[in-house]
Amino acid sequence: MTGTGEVLLRVEGLTKAYPGVVANSDVSFAVAPGEVHALLGENGAGKSTLVKMIYGLVKPDSGTMTLRGAAYAPAKPGSARQQGVAMVFQHFSLFEALNVAENVALGMQHPPRMRALASRIRQVSQDYGLPLDPDRLVGDLSAGERQRVEIIRCLLQDPKLLIMDEPTSVLTPQEVDILFQTLRQLSAEGTAILYISHKLEEIRALCDTATILRRGKVVATCTPREKSARDLAEMMVGETLTPPARSAKAKGAVALEVSGLSVRSPNPFGTALKNVSFSVRKGEILGIAGVAGNGQDELLLALSGELRTARDTIRINDAGCGDAGPNERRRAGLVAAPEERLGHAAAPDMSLTENALLSGASRKGLVSRGLIDWAATRAFAGQIVDRFDVRTPGIWVAARALSGGNLQKFVVGRELSQAPAIVVVNQPTWGVDASAAAAIRQALIDRAAEGAAVVVISQDLDELLEIADRFAALNGGRLTEPRPTQGLTVDEIGLMMGGAHGMEVAHHVHP
Amino acid sequence: MDLSAINPAVLIASLMVAAVPIMLAATGELVVEKAGVLNLGVEGMMIMGAVCGLAIAVEAESPAVGFLAAAAGGAALSLIFAFLTQVLLANQVATGLALTLFGLGLSSLIGQGYVGIKPPPTPRLDFGPLTDIPVLGTILFRHDPVVYLSVLIIAAVWALLKFTRAGLILRAVGENHDAAHALGYKVQRIRLAAILFGGAMAGLGGAYISLVRVPQWTDGITAGAGWIALAIVVFASWKPWRILLGAYLFGGITVLQLNLQAAGARIPVEYLSMSPYLITILVLVIMSADRGRAALNAPAALGRNFHASR
Numbered sequence A: 001m002t003g004t005g006e007v008l009l010r011v012e013g014l015t016k017a018y019p020g021v022v023a024n025s026d027v028s029f030a031v032a033p034g035e036v037h038a039l040l041g042e043n044g045a046g047k048s049t050l051v052k053m054i055y056g057l058v059k060p061d062s063g064t065m066t067l068r069g070a071a072y073a074p075a076k077p078g079s080a081r082q083q084g085v086a087m088v089f090q091h092f093s094l095f096e097a098l099n100v101a102e103n104v105a106l107g108m109q110h111p112p113r114m115r116a117l118a119s120r121i122r123q124v125s126q127d128y129g130l131p132l133d134p135d136r137l138v139g140d141l142s143a144g145e146r147q148r149v150e151i152i153r154c155l156l157q158d159p160k161l162l163i164m165d166e167p168t169s170v171l172t173p174q175e176v177d178i179l180f181q182t183l184r185q186l187s188a189e190g191t192a193i194l195y196i197s198h199k200l201e202e203i204r205a206l207c208d209t210a211t212i213l214r215r216g217k218v219v220a221t222c223t224p225r226e227k228s229a230r231d232l233a234e235m236m237v238g239e240t241l242t243p244p245a246r247s248a249k250a251k252g253a254v255a256l257e258v259s260g261l262s263v264r265s266p267n268p269f270g271t272a273l274k275n276v277s278f279s280v281r282k283g284e285i286l287g288i289a290g291v292a293g294n295g296q297d298e299l300l301l302a303l304s305g306e307l308r309t310a311r312d313t314i315r316i317n318d319a320g321c322g323d324a325g326p327n328e329r330r331r332a333g334l335v336a337a338p339e340e341r342l343g344h345a346a347a348p349d350m351s352l353t354e355n356a357l358l359s360g361a362s363r364k365g366l367v368s369r370g371l372i373d374w375a376a377t378r379a380f381a382g383q384i385v386d387r388f389d390v391r392t393p394g395i396w397v398a399a400r401a402l403s404g405g406n407l408q409k410f411v412v413g414r415e416l417s418q419a420p421a422i423v424v425v426n427q428p429t430w431g432v433d434a435s436a437a438a439a440i441r442q443a444l445i446d447r448a449a450e451g452a453a454v455v456v457i458s459q460d461l462d463e464l465l466e467i468a469d470r471f472a473a474l475n476g477g478r479l480t481e482p483r484p485t486q487g488l489t490v491d492e493i494g495l496m497m498g499g500a501h502g503m504e505v506a507h508h509v510h511p
Numbered sequence B: 001m002d003l004s005a006i007n008p009a010v011l012i013a014s015l016m017v018a019a020v021p022i023m024l025a026a027t028g029e030l031v032v033e034k035a036g037v038l039n040l041g042v043e044g045m046m047i048m049g050a051v052c053g054l055a056i057a058v059e060a061e062s063p064a065v066g067f068l069a070a071a072a073g074g075a076a077l078s079l080i081f082a083f084l085t086q087v088l089l090a091n092q093v094a095t096g097l098a099l100t101l102f103g104l105g106l107s108s109l110i111g112q113g114y115v116g117i118k119p120p121p122t123p124r125l126d127f128g129p130l131t132d133i134p135v136l137g138t139i140l141f142r143h144d145p146v147v148y149l150s151v152l153i154i155a156a157v158w159a160l161l162k163f164t165r166a167g168l169i170l171r172a173v174g175e176n177h178d179a180a181h182a183l184g185y186k187v188q189r190i191r192l193a194a195i196l197f198g199g200a201m202a203g204l205g206g207a208y209i210s211l212v213r214v215p216q217w218t219d220g221i222t223a224g225a226g227w228i229a230l231a232i233v234v235f236a237s238w239k240p241w242r243i244l245l246g247a248y249l250f251g252g253i254t255v256l257q258l259n260l261q262a263a264g265a266r267i268p269v270e271y272l273s274m275s276p277y278l279i280t281i282l283v284l285v286i287m288s289a290d291r292g293r294a295a296l297n298a299p300a301a302l303g304r305n306f307h308a309s310r
Helices: A047-054 A077-082 A100-106 A114-127 A143-155 A173-188 A200-206 A229-237 A296-304 A326-332 A352-364 A374-387 A404-416 A434-449 A461-467 A490-496 B008-034 B042-060 B063-087 B092-114 B128-132 B136-140 B145-163 B165-175 B177-182 B187-213 B225-235 B240-262 B269-289 B291-297
Strands: A009-018 A021-031 A036-040 A062-067 A085-088 A161-165 A192-197 A209-214 A217-222 A254-263 A273-281 A285-289 A314-316 A334-337 A422-426 A453-457 A470-475
Touching: A009 A047, A021 A047, A021 A217, A036 A047, A036 A173, A036 A200, A036 A229, A047 A161, A047 A192, A077 A085, A085 A143, A100 A114, A100 A143, A100 B165, A114 A143, A143 A173, A173 A192, A173 A200, A173 A490, A192 A200, A200 A229, A209 A229, A217 A229, A229 A434, A254 A296, A254 A453, A273 A296, A273 A453, A285 A434, A285 A461, A296 A334, A296 A422, A296 A453, A326 A334, A326 A352, A334 A404, A352 A374, A352 A404, A374 A404, A404 A422, A404 A434, A422 A434, A434 A453, A434 A461, A453 A461, A470 A490, B008 B042, B008 B136, B008 B145, B008 B165, B008 B187, B008 B225, B008 B240, B042 B063, B042 B092, B042 B187, B042 B225, B063 B092, B063 B187, B128 B136, B145 B165, B145 B187, B145 B240, B165 B177, B165 B187, B177 B187, B187 B225, B225 B240, B225 B269, B240 B269
Parallel strands: A036 A192, A036 A209, A085 A161, A161 A192, A285 A453, A285 A470, A334 A422, A422 A453
Antiparallel strands: A009 A021, A009 A062, A209 A217, A254 A273, A254 A314
């Protein structure tokens, strides 16, 4: 269904500037009823700001919007919802300690009484093949189930326009299929969908029209089915991307061995690791996939030494170190870069020099007799900035002042510059623009080629398929048997990640 | 030691009275913390309530007006906290501690003219013949209105949090302020209202000390009741009815300790008077040993400032 005559939402000349950056500049497009319209662009291209203006969270500086022919300028999300615009957020806007029905009620203008609401949730969720128990705590749900809560919250309000911000980043391939069926059903019923993503194949599979944004501007509008993924990527990035080159070197001896690792999560809604076993050889990259919240954070903590276990569950170069802390493990050659850049990988208010010291002190010998060797530390920080192309005014800048991609390059570069024998990274390119992501992947491959064992934990399947030699998936805190990446199909990967998490079953249990 | 001098019915009746100040203050703080704000200034707001309540009750010669003034005094002090933490985004712990110190100093200044003056007595409610029921009459029907009011407020807060949309929104703001903001709720405004309520409740609790329990003015009259109220919120794991339990438990220990002293127990007085605090510490340690469960009940955004960045 492409909009030929009728227009549901028309956006004309929207502009929004923040201090130092123009998020959207003169953006115009139109969405027809029942149309699935893609907004395609890299991180930081202005997609999120644009939909926040449509949803009433951000006020545009200039430009107009019309909804069903009438002027549309929502002052708050409540009035957007009243006019039939609903939104599913990228970072879930859910409350973990509240149950499903309460979460749904919070997103509605005039929710019915709790008992009536609970039965409507059951009914609507069955109708769309997204079963949900209204009494369960959201904190106990999987990422896929949480997204169902958000979708059901929108559907209960009978929206005319449904905005979905990166909805598939937390789903297994099978769950993505089911989501797409739901979206097609909605579109057939006349609901327009504004679909935000940077995943090209998904957009080609689902969307009728695509508006491509680059640095806040509309650079193209096209029918994605008629374009190749490569064309779309080049329109989105504005340059030609070279995929990272793999090394074909032979692998060496086992450098990191994990056997029977079971550990409780420090977080009440976290996932405990259950009997995780794997080994990584020198020169090899092991990719660990999984939907968020299946034990990735816990695995990183257990490997980095922030969570301790029995001595022999983790062996570095055949020496037990499960009971050693992060600094002892660094000295033994294992470095780690966690997912959360600000506050975990880097101290936000400290300078890059100080942040370089915090993890590099022991391996680079930056401290002697309790005194800091600042000259060597500055040299080390400068070397990271130069080698990994970190764009910063200087090494005295606070970590929080860097953009996500640049800080990530710094954090990964800091670990890789310590000549580690084993590298563990979680979500190395999360929220990083395409060229920075390619640089980080190449750096990981290069370090492996120099003889390090590398463990990459990531939710980005394409990334893992691109760089990993072997592939395993975390599902509910258990790790599947690692398999060679070459020859794996997306279906097999999906099953390793836990399949559809019971979503398909629902189609058969209709009452 | 003569234990027969302790009458259980009188003991229970007096523990109910002893529990009122901390119960009121803790109920207020529970609402504040449910909204995700940690206000450590309870002690300061209580003593402001105590001094405002006494002063106005003496001037107006009416305890009821005194209690109203106490609520207003507590709320006024909490408004400073609200402005600093919600508008200027000051650190909540530091601001709360400063509020306590400020309240102690200011109350002592205001109270200078009122040392040694007795406030008008707060009358008991008249339940007629019910008062004469043996045991039960002594325990339940010989109190002043504030005792009943404090229980009613707990019931009201419980019902508000559990059954109403306002309560749901309050809990949502305390759980995840970013999500609440994304859904279009006014995080700062909701928190401001909760802080004011907490201040008013702490003020009422303080006035109960200066108008009923003691009844006169001395510097530092609240003697740490605000800190106990803060501890009881954690002890109650943010559940209203457990505040009642915690406050009665604490009131019971306080009263028993006085009775034991009167009965001539052969334990140094100092041990007895520190016992309620020791037991509070003990209970908190036991509570926090089971980290998973306790953390589940705690509002996830507790103590974190909210700033709508995007």
